[in-house]
Amino acid sequence: MKDYDVVVVGLGVMGSSTIFHLARSGASVLGIESFGPTHQFGSSHGETRILRRAYWEGEKYLPLLNRAHELWTELQATSNEKLIVPTGGIFMGHPSTGIVKGSRNTAEAGAIAYEVLDTAQIRRRFPAFRVPDDMEAIYEPGAYIIMANKVRLQMIDLAIQSGAETRFGRTVQKIEKCGESILLTMTNNDEKFRARSVVITTGPWMAHDLLPELSNHLSSNRVPIYWFDSLDKRRKEFTSDNFPAFLYDHPDGHLIYGIPAGVSSERGVKIGFHNRQHVPCKPDGLKQSVSTQHIGEISRYIKQLLPGLNPNPIASSSCFYTMSTDENFLIGASEKYSNVFFASACSGHGFKFGSAIGESLALLAQGKKPPTDLSVFAVSRFSF
Ligand SMILES: Cc1cc2nc3c(=O)[nH]c(=O)nc-3n(C[C@H](O)[C@H](O)[C@H](O)COP(=O)(O)OP(=O)(O)OC[C@H]3O[C@@H](n4cnc5c(N)ncnc54)[C@H](O)[C@@H]3O)c2cc1C
Known part of the structure; x- marks a missing residue:
């Protein structure tokens, strides 16, 4: 049996970042992952994720x-390689x-550059969007896309x-x-490891398997994601010069x-929808196929909001959202084992934090x- 300072279980974005920071600090570290370095069964797969700092979810996330x-x-x-792409x-x-x-x-609290646009300005500046008359937008010029697979692989390589x-x-x-x-x-009882501390970053599997506490x-939901092609004559409207990463709160509440x-x-x-088309699903049950009903529904929204796209998706797939009951992250130490640390930072918006959460978990371990103060993400908030 081999001994380590820290074993990290689960190498999605949180675990990849954690082994990177641990290895850099000189700790002996082992990272264990059920699948390969990239796979389609958790939450971190795919090529892109949005990073925005004018964070509507709240100032508490800013540090x-x-x-x-x-x-x-x-x-x-x-x-x-390009790991981040300004959009x-x-x-x-x-x-x-x-x-x-x-x-x-x-944006105000964090002195983050932003502009306020009314409907006419949104339409003039970003003609792809057909928004209703009484809308407003916050435009954050510094937001960007993180190349999700590439950053994970880079962190794993540097850790090794x-x-x-x-x-x-x-x-x-x-x-x-x-x-x-x-x-x-390990499964089949065929190998054992011992560690001074353990970090569990198993995403949707966390509460099902290793940390039932x-x-x-936490609950795990399957959520679909779609890709749409633009109509030929409107192609330029959809590249990043004219079309930023976006969030749109539809008047019916769908984001x-x-x-x-x-x-x-x-x-x-x-x-994709952020707050719709969630299907409760056990973590081992991720099917990539998306229902025709869900495809029909997103197509109707695309016709309204983005009429320069062909509303029939050219591709679709599924991914996990691990939802906490208040949609904020859970980060901390296990109640049962004081030297076991975890982060379940999903609820559909955790990737952008992966670099910093990995650093924090490495230090805690x-x-x-x-x-930064992590107490706002403590499980104890649910006891009050
Ligand atoms: C469609 C979609 C779009 C998103 N868009 C954004 C976005 O634009 N911006 C943003 O910030 N966030 C976004 N998110 C959220 C973000 O992707 C997640 O918060 C993040 O990927 C969670 O990573 P994780 O490492 O916690 O979990 P996971 O990526 O699920 O990793 C957990 C890993 O643990 C492994 N594992 C599980 N059990 C075990 C075990 N017992 N032993 C060994 N290995 C195990 C799994 O195989 C898996 O690889 C999005 C999520 C989805 C699904």
Whole structure:
């Protein structure tokens, strides 16, 4: 049986970042992942994710978000490949909605550059959007796209170069106390590891398998994502020069997000509902197929909002949202084992924080203090 300072279970964006920071700090670290370095069964797959800092979800995210932005920028400096692609971001809705008010509040609080656009200005500046008359938008010129697969692979590579070990295609079945350490047993009981601390970043699997203590607070949902092609004569309206990453709070309350064409090798504009078409689903049950009913529904919204797109998607797939009951992250130490740390930072908006959450988990696992206050993400908030 081999001993490590820290074993990290689950190498989605949170785990990849955690092994990167641990290995850089000189710790002996093992990262274990059920599937390969990239796969389609969790939450981190695909080529792109949006990073925006005028965060409508609340100012409490700003310290972690600012740190994440610094770390993504540093990671970019380690690679000749484009890991982040500037696109700007536009967050549209009725002026009374959380998207507009919250984005503006956080931008003000964080001194983040932004502009306010009314409907006429939105249509003039970004002609692809056909928004109703009484809308408003917060435009954040500094928002960008993170190349999701590439950043994960870069962090794993750098971790290995700094001495991290990895096991892909292996699943941790059980953790238990072993003196002051934690013993990890793999499925089929065929291998065991011991670590001073363990970090669990298993996304939708977390509460089902290794940390059932979180099961009252987390649920896993399958959510679809679509790609749409533009009509030939309107193609230029959908590339990042004319079409930023966007959030749109439809007057019926459905929140739609999208990423411009041409940012990655994926064809078309990537679009999904953030708060709709969620199907409760056990983590081992991810089917990639999307129902014709869901496709029909998104097509109706595309016809209204983006008439320059062909409303029939050219591709679709599914991904997991691990939802916490209040849609905020859960980060901290296990109640059962004080040297087991976890982060379930999803609810559909966690990727952008991955660089900073990995850094914080790496520090916690080494008994050190993270650079930003994580108490707002503690599970104890549910006890009050
Ligand atoms: C369609 C979609 C769009 C999104 N868009 C954005 C966006 O634009 N911006 C943004 O910030 N966020 C976005 N998110 C959210 C973001 O992608 C997630 O918050 C993030 O990927 C969660 O990563 P994770 O590492 O926690 O989980 P995961 O990526 O699910 O990783 C968990 C890993 O653990 C492994 N594992 C599980 N159990 C075990 C075990 N017992 N042993 C070993 N390995 C195990 C799994 O195989 C998996 O690889 C989006 C999510 C989806 C689904």
